[in-house]
Amino acid sequence: MRRVITYGTFDLLHYGHINLLKRAKALGDYLIVALSTDEFNSLMKGKHTYFSYEQRKQLLEAIRYVDLVIPEESWEQKRSDMHEYHVDTFAIGDDWEGKFDFLKEEGVNVVYLPRTPEISTTQIKESLHKK
Numbered sequence: 001m002r003r004v005i006t007y008g009t010f011d012l013l014h015y016g017h018i019n020l021l022k023r024a025k026a027l028g029d030y031l032i033v034a035l036s037t038d039e040f041n042s043l044m045k046g047k048h049t050y051f052s053y054e055q056r057k058q059l060l061e062a063i064r065y066v067d068l069v070i071p072e073e074s075w076e077q078k079r080s081d082m083h084e085y086h087v088d089t090f091a092i093g094d095d096w097e098g099k100f101d102f103l104k105e106e107g108v109n110v111v112y113l114p115r116t117p118e119i120s121t122t123q124i125k126e127s128l129h130k131k
């Protein structure tokens with residue numbers, strides 16, 4: 001069982017997120033998503049989400065590529081998550097290129113996947129404001 005983990009807010013779920021999750025799952029057999037909690041988003045990421053953690057979790061759990069959703073509550077939890085969840089590969093969009101290379105010290109592969117162009121939660125919000 002090759003276990004992959006990824007992290008994110010996944011607000012206003014869109015096809016860029018789905019593309020990421022599909023490719024992350026293809027790196028193994030089991031995909032864990034560490035989903036940013038409402039507190040982590042507002043206090044540490046400066047993000048105000050449209051959907052709550054529970055709503056974002058429900059959406060992710062409905063995706064065929066996702067096997068488990070856990071909370072992301074801090075920047076520091078990644079190292080211990082790799083061991084607690086027996087992770088083989090950490091994957092995330094290449095907007096984070098290089099930022100998580102330190103996880104190789106925990107014995108996991110680190111993969112940065114190209115972002116899907118032309119779509120983002122921010123862009124969706126902005127275009128809706130204009131209508």
Ligand code: C2G
Binds near residue numbers: 091115118120
């Ligand atoms: N993503 C993508 N293409 C897009 C938009 C997003 O591939 N057009 C990817 C991001 O690179 C990320 C994932 O989808 O891997 C989730 O995106 P966000 O919710 O914006 O995640 P982020 O806020 O970057 O959270 O500790 C890590 C952070 O929690 C990552």
